[in-house]
Amino acid sequence: MSRHDDIKLLRVNYLRGPNMWTYRPVLEVWLDLGKLEDFPSNLLPGFNDRLTHQLPALIEHHCGVGERGGFMQRLTEGTWMGHVLEHVVIELLNLSGMPTGFGQTRSTSATGVYRMVFRARDEQVARAALAEGHALLMAAINAEAFDVSAAVARVRDKVDDCYLGPSTAAIVAAATDRRIPHIRLNDGNLVQLGHGARQRRIWTAETDMTSAIAEGIARDKDLTKSLLKSVGVPVPEGQAVKNADEAWEAAQDLGLPVVVKPSDGNHGRGVTLDLKREADVRAAFELAERNGSEVLVERNIPGNEHRLLVVGGSVVAAARGDEAWITGDGKHTVVQLVDQQINTDPRRGLTEDFPLNRIDVPEDAVILLDLQRQDLTPDAVPATGQRVLIQRNGNVAIDCTAQVHPEVAHVVSLAARTIGLDIAGVDLVSEDISRPLSETGGAIVEVNAGPGLLMHLKPAEGMPQPVGQAIIDHLFAEDENGRIPIVGVTASAGGQHITRLVAWLLHLNGRHVGLACNDGLFLGTRRVEKKPSARWDAAHRLLMNRGVDAVVVQNSAATILTDGLAYDRCQVGVVTDTAALGQLDEHDIRTHDQLFKVLRTQIDVVLSDGAAVLNAADPQLVEMAELCDGEVVFYALDSDALAAHRDKGGRAVFLQGGAAVLAQGASETSGANIEALMKRFAAAGQATDAATLLAAVATAWALNISPELISAGLDTFVPELAQ
Template sequence: MSRQEDIKLLRINYLRGPNMWTYRPVLEVWLDLGKLEDYPSNLLPGFTERLTAALPALIEHHCGVGERGGFLQRLQEGTWCGHVLEHIVIELLNLAGMPTGFGQTRSTSQRGVYRMVFRARDEQVARCALAEGHTLLMAAINDEAFDVDAAVARVRDKLDDCYLGPSTAAIVAAATDRRIPHIRLNDGNLVQLGHGARQRRIWTAETDMTSAIAEGIAGDKDLTKTLLKSCGVPVPEGAAVKSAEAAWDAAQELGLPVVVKPSDGNHGRGVTLDLRLREDVMAAFKLAEEHGSEVLVESYIPGNEHRLLVVGGKVVAAARGDIATVTGDGVQTVAQLIDSQINTDPRRGLTEEFPLNRINPLEDAVILLDLERQGLKLDDVPTAGRQVLIQRNGNVAIDCTDQVHPEVAHTVSLAARVIGLDIAGVDVVARDIGRPLQEQGGAIVEVNAGPGLLMHLKPAEGMPQPVGQAIIDHLFAEDENGRIPIVGIAGSRGTHTVARIVAWLLHLNGRHVGLACRDGLFLGPRRVERKNSARWEASHRLLMNRGVDAVVIENSAESVLRDGLAYDRCQVGVITDMGGIASLSEFDVLSEDQLYKVLRTQVDVVLSEGAAVLNADVARLLDMAELSDGEVILYGADGDAPALAEHRAKGGRAVFLRGGAAVLAQGSSETSGANVEALLRRFAASSAATSAEIDASVALAAVATAWAMNIPPELISAGLDTFVPELQA
């Protein structure tokens, strides 16, 4: 068979929120198979064998068969290349460390053109995986060479560049477990947890509760020690010095051995331990001077280095350090021994996913100084059996949380409170963390703001600790989820008017309301942008606004298809009609059944304590009632309509028109509410000055939505009487 032309990627679209495919962000790819439409996998000689040889873990993909080996069965029976690309991309993401299980491929109305989607936590990582998967697929089809390991490495590099770091990702995962939404605010690790006025923010392991003053204190080791000592926390004696000679004088005064370190360094840089000789102290001073603005000389505290994590005043995790040594064999140099005996440890690596760092002595002057103190250089060959100290600190990755003595935990917690940090990494030196510090001469040597969590999440030895959960529990009370009420309104006619009326009623009910609709972007009654804001970006901005405690968002079918919803879940989801299909041809939405799948997204995301509001006069919308996790409220023009009568008979809530007024009914109970006729007359009188579209159905939708938001009927009635249809210029 001659070489096949590449599958064309016609369109790549990142759906950033819930969409017609799934609740989560996906990358949607439109594919043109070209001549390969006539060649499913079973008609491509040797293709399945080449592909499974390149990606053997494809046997784990269940696919539609629902069991291990399901996708391989589909390959052997014959499946089209768009579906194959879906599974290749998913497998590449799995191999790169971003586990992905969701994908779908569906044909379109054009022969050979398919829509393929897969779960995409990050757009750039997903695009990279797609590009690599596309190349791999064509190589397998045409029996060409392809380096899978290199492709996975490129995806992993993109993941490291673009995705959240492991500490931040652990906190976000814990938030997701508690159904707290999150928004990434920059390309790094600044993340918003929750929405609007109920949000909190984290930046790795710092929070919006972390005091800038406390962070400044923690960065000054001498000031930290002074404050801790004043509160009875054991710290090593020490002094700040200005010169190497002064360092030696201080060491003699304190008593040898000593530690020399920068006053404002971090990650152990420039810290030299157990110094006993004048030349060593003076050399250590020069090294510390390079890493900080001031140099400290402290009494040396014997024992192991420990890192205890304090969150909200409680010790939630602890890790112990260990020294790194090599043993001479009489053949290898010190540098070679480091590589063969230390850096071969699979727990060591250059990225944050590894609990221990690879040791590069050329980048760590402390290692070179310690070697010099042992009379060695990197290219020296130690005698067989000689143990050589390589690194005294920087290896804190052995979990010891269960061993921490209560007195130690109390002292460490006190240290964090004295400095003023809500989250702190407290460094303790002690022979045994299971004994009180005072009785063994142990001490707290540093208190760190923004501590790394990796040593607790992925220790080199011992059990991982749920530190992400501890931070989320610190930020949010047990009954809090960071959510504000969100009303999403979907349809084609009058939805912007429904949104404006609902926002007005919420405003009267005492809410600080954000509104995004085609009439603009509103904060309270004030319009802050006049351009069409019924789009993802504008809605997203409202969710980021700390001054907003309720949001109303107009969603068109086009915005759902182009971007997805701006929120993961909502309090109330409204569907007004099934119109507007003529404008959706570019998305290959040509039938009512296809439009139904798009619009149902709004109902799919209703919270269990929320409500779906549906127009009972549109028969197809009644089918969506069973999709709602929450309550269903129906509205319609005729209170005697069978759908409303049946719904009320089951105790459901309904809104309908009688005598020109909206009636709010539940079961057999009825409350006469807003004067709809008066509202329609006012709209008619101002029709030349307003963009609003309104009829009785639009008014009833607004009333039903306000009722779903638990606004009292009396206030709904007063709100419709005072709603002004005109918009200020």
């Protein structure tokens, strides 16, 4: 058959916040199928078989049918290639370890042109999956070869490069479970939890409460031991040494066996255990010296190494290490036996997806030294039945949280508090963690800042522990969610007047307000940028600012279509009109129903304890009220919908005698001189109307600002002179 031309990707746009498709970030792709518009899946001979051979898990996709095999049914009946590409990209993301369940494909007003979207936690990963999915689909269409495994590997590499590490991801997931918003602050693992003045920050398992002094102490193992010993925490005897001669002298003074390690190393690098011979001590000194600035010699504590995680003064998880051995067969080398007997364990691998590390004998200096102590080399062939110790304490990845004795937990918690760490990984050695250290002769050997969480999240044996939840509960009280009041105003005209007035009223109400609108970017009453700031990035900057405890944002239908909203949820969402139709042709928004889907985004994100403020003079906006999770406040100069809303006990704002009337049910409160403020706007050379000012009054009332303060605020608001 003749080759079909590639599907053209006309436009690729990352919607970073809630949008017309979903609450979450998505990649929106505009596709031109070209002549493939005439070839749905059932009209391409052999296409369905080729595609499902490449991606057999497509059988699991429900699609619009709502059950397993739904997408396969659509393929058989005939579906267009834009829809197929959606599912191919989603499946590649699934195979790459970033499960993605959401996708949609819709036709546009242009024949053969579609908008396809899919959930995108990270823009670069999404773009990589799109490129691979596009190539795979065209290969299946044209019966060409395609290496799916290589494509998945490339996407997985991008995931590893761009996505949060497992420890940070677990904390962020726990925050999401508690409806705490998050913002990623760099390409790594620095994450803001919450907004504005109520935010907290984490960097992997460190928090903004983690003391720099405590971190410095934890890096100095000798100082750590000294402080712990002073408060009665058992630690191994030891001393710092400057050379191999001193190391051997110290070993003899302490009594063999001993441990030699760097004073400021981490991850167990350069640590050699159970040393009994002079040659081994000297070799261990050289190894430790290469991995730290100073070398310690300590009395060897019998038992297994354990890692206990302390969060906010409490032990929340514990894991145990174990020895790794091989048994000789008289035929294979040590390296070969390690690969056969240890590395074949499916729990071992090179990435963080595996709870146990793959052992690379030639590259691990500690293993090489242990082999040397057993008079072996990596290429030696152990005799049949000969047991060879490879690792004295391998990955600490066997969960033992339930076994921790209360006395052990107390001592470990005391150790973390003594160093001053709010989150700490405490390493101790004991033969039995279910008994007090005083009975087993166990001791604490290290206290670590910024501990890894993977061993507790994905243990090689035992139950995973909810350590992310423990850290979130440490950072936020049970009744806290890190949120500040956010007001989102979506208007085609007058939005800057509404947002300026609302920000002024919040200021009078004692709030430190950030405002992003067409008049600029404001912190309190100070304008920090003059250029129009009704943009995603400007609003996002306010959410990151620790100095604000309320944010007001002006949006438009165009900004929602281009970027999405800058916030995941808001306290008050305002929609004033549906007059943007005719201004959104580049987005292919040409009907009132399409515009409704865009504008409803602002109402969809209102919190359950928040409110939507809607113009009751517009019938479409009255219909939008039922979409709000919270309260609805209507405003209008006059509308039958106001009376019906009040009959149900709802709140409404209307104009009477030049003043705003705040009504709920049968009660009415008059105030806020709208007519006088309109005259001040006119005198300043700015045109506004009464409905716009009523929207501001209704928004302030929805924020529970008192009618008296609203009235005083409008009387004292001074419009700027028009430029």
